[in-house]
Amino acid sequence: MDKVMVCLKRVVDYNVRIRVKPDNSGVVTDGVKMSINPFDEIALEEALRIREQGKASEVFVVSIGPSDCQQQLRTGLAMGADRAILIETDADIEPLAAAQVLLQLIEKEQPDLVILGKQAIDDDCNQTPQMLATLWGRPQATFASMLEFDDGTATVTREVDAGLEVIVVDLPAVISTDLRLNEPRYVKLPDIMKAKKKPLETMSIEDFGVDVSPQFETLNYEPPAARQKGVMVNDVPGLISALKDKGFSL
Amino acid sequence: MSKILIVAEHDGSSLNPSTAKTVSCAAAVGGEIDIVVLGSGCGDIAAAAGRIESVARVVVVDRVDNAAPLAAVLAPQIAALADGYDYVFGPSTTFGKDLMPRVAALLGVGQISDIMSVEDSRTFKRPIYAGNAIVTVKAPGDKPVVATVRVASWSAAAEGGNAAIEDAASNVEVPGHTRFVELQSGGGDRPDLQAANIVLAGGRGVGSAENFDILFKLADKLGAGVGASRAAVDAGYVPNDMQVGQTGKIIAPDLYVAFGISGAIQHLTGIKDAGTIVAVNKDPEAPIFEIADIGIVGDLFEVIPQLDDQIGG
Numbered sequence: 001m002d003k004v005m006v007c008l009k010r011v012v013d014y015n016v017r018i019r020v021k022p023d024n025s026g027v028v029t030d031g032v033k034m035s036i037n038p039f040d041e042i043a044l045e046e047a048l049r050i051r052e053q054g055k056a057s058e059v060f061v062v063s064i065g066p067s068d069c070q071q072q073l074r075t076g077l078a079m080g081a082d083r084a085i086l087i088e089t090d091a092d093i094e095p096l097a098a099a100q101v102l103l104q105l106i107e108k109e110q111p112d113l114v115i116l117g118k119q120a121i122d123d124d125c126n127q128t129p130q131m132l133a134t135l136w137g138r139p140q141a142t143f144a145s146m147l148e149f150d151d152g153t154a155t156v157t158r159e160v161d162a163g164l165e166v167i168v169v170d171l172p173a174v175i176s177t178d179l180r181l182n183e184p185r186y187v188k189l190p191d192i193m194k195a196k197k198k199p200l201e202t203m204s205i206e207d208f209g210v211d212v213s214p215q216f217e218t219l220n221y222e223p224p225a226a227r228q229k230g231v232m233v234n235d236v237p238g239l240i241s242a243l244k245d246k247g248f249s250l
Numbered sequence: 251m252s253k254i255l256i257v258a259e260h261d262g263s264s265l266n267p268s269t270a271k272t273v274s275c276a277a278a279v280g281g282e283i284d285i286v287v288l289g290s291g292c293g294d295i296a297a298a299a300g301r302i303e304s305v306a307r308v309v310v311v312d313r314v315d316n317a318a319p320l321a322a323v324l325a326p327q328i329a330a331l332a333d334g335y336d337y338v339f340g341p342s343t344t345f346g347k348d349l350m351p352r353v354a355a356l357l358g359v360g361q362i363s364d365i366m367s368v369e370d371s372r373t374f375k376r377p378i379y380a381g382n383a384i385v386t387v388k389a390p391g392d393k394p395v396v397a398t399v400r401v402a403s404w405s406a407a408a409e410g411g412n413a414a415i416e417d418a419a420s421n422v423e424v425p426g427h428t429r430f431v432e433l434q435s436g437g438g439d440r441p442d443l444q445a446a447n448i449v450l451a452g453g454r455g456v457g458s459a460e461n462f463d464i465l466f467k468l469a470d471k472l473g474a475g476v477g478a479s480r481a482a483v484d485a486g487y488v489p490n491d492m493q494v495g496q497t498g499k500i501i502a503p504d505l506y507v508a509f510g511i512s513g514a515i516q517h518l519t520g521i522k523d524a525g526t527i528v529a530v531n532k533d534p535e536a537p538i539f540e541i542a543d544i545g546i547v548g549d550l551f552e553v554i555p556q557l558d559d560q561i562g563g
Binding site: 170 | 261320321322325343344345347348349351352354355356358359360361362363364373377378379380381382383384385386387388389390393425427428429430431432433434435444472480483484489490491496497499504505522526527528539540541542543544545546547548553556557560561562
């Protein structure tokens with residue numbers, strides 16, 4: 001393969017405890033730690049391994065979002081990506097619009113493989129990879145837990161509800177990553193220094209000529225209904241009796 | 251009256267219960283509900299779909315290409331059938347998650363993922379941030395609504411329907427760039443996690459693959475499904491299809507019993523809709539006790555054998 005494209009989304013770090021704003025207009029993101037979406041980080045790790053095995057010559061990372069996304073792209077460069085592209089916008093971009101914009105970049109860059117997380121841990125949509133593959137007219141292999149490449153095809157093991165499904169897709173293709181594909185590497189200080197010299201190109205989303213205005217209107221944010229704290233029992237007879245009180249006949 | 255098309259999920263031999271749950275969501279929207287069954291030799295599945303209450307019509311696309319559930323193959327056929335429908339729904343299982351965004355993209359519309367509740371015909375609630383926030387989302391009035399339905403939020407529509415079953419044309423061109431090889435199934439003949447009334451689950455505290463045997467034994471006595479935390483799956487004790495949580499299966503059994511599971515947020519996301527949650531853990535500070543209806547601080551290797559002795563069966 002020549003080029004592998006990896007999409008990175010900037011999201012609230014997975015360790016941050018999410019709180020809904022008191023006026024129900026969103027979740028609190030001011031001053032919270034932001035990171036690369038963990039599934040996208042796995043995607044980048046996989047792309048780097050593919051390159052390190054000599055099966056690809058270049059890995060580039062792409063993000064759509066505000067100028068602060070440069071931080072996550074720099075992290076991607078420090079992990080080992082060769083170059084980065086930021087498609088800058090301050091607007092919230094829905095998955096279909098993201099796919100339309102990324103498609104234009106694909107047409108320009110002609111990657112042999114696009115790899116990205118199965119979902120972003122903020123909106124949990126799980127749509128962009130599938131939509132991108134569709135608009136591109138190419139195969140998708142979602143929820144990947146193992147990849148093998150062979151002469152113009154990829155054999156992908158997918159984590160599905162019934163077990164592990166194996167499919168073969170012709171390249172180019174879009175692959176979305178699941179958790180068990182790999183464990184991303186840690187970034188070392190010299191890599192961070194090196195990453196500062198790597199190319200990071202910024203484009204404006206307006207240059208893509210895609211209507212990115214949202215189709216959906218978000219009316220309200222609320223915290224989930226909390227479960228009541230229950231009772232503690234001391235022993236197994238106490239447990240069985242508490243279950244019977246709840247109507248279980250065991 | 252609005253028209254709703256539901257994509258049936260099946261494994262080639264039987265209809266997945268997620269289909270009847272998706273029908274419940276469609277019934278909450280209101281309108282004429284049709285189900286499309288795409289498969290190969292899927293007459294029995296279509297008949298089962300036709301028995302779901304409040305289904306008007308079952309449309310069958312029976313062709314060899316549909317033998318495996320490949321999104322790239324199924325999506326163009328669904329998009330071709332979607333003409334005239336106001337809604338196209340699928341279950342938010344790995345099947346529906348893979349497939350429905352492909353349908354939406356072909357129709358040129360966005361998708362609403364994981365519908366939890368229907369507020370009105372265009373307004374829905376869905377979880378974000380692993381269920382730590384719920385948003386109310388309104389879809390535009392002038393385009394079809396393509397969505398996945400969070401199956402743990404809906405009970406299955408009852409049986410007793412008698413829908414008309416019709417064959418649809420099967421001449422839509424499908425791509426050959428995606429090929430099914432095999433399905434490696436991890437589960438035995440225990441109840442499906444997403445359909446079981448009782449689910450027992452083990453975490454890192456179970457300690458090894460062999461130790462899961464006492465859980466399986468108790469589960470078989472209770473007719474229960476067996477799940478696991480991500481930690482137990484990552485440690486290699488059990489296969490991935492047993493994982494319960496945000497990135498595994500979201501389940502809603504009547505009774506969920508967690509053995510040696512501390513209760514990471516991503517796991518709790520997967521069990522929030524269970525009727526009764528029981529937690530067994532050695533650590534009294536384990537977060538799972540915060541949401542458990544019944545908790546017992548104890549060693550699972552003592553509790554499980556005692557449970558096995560003291561319950562009937």
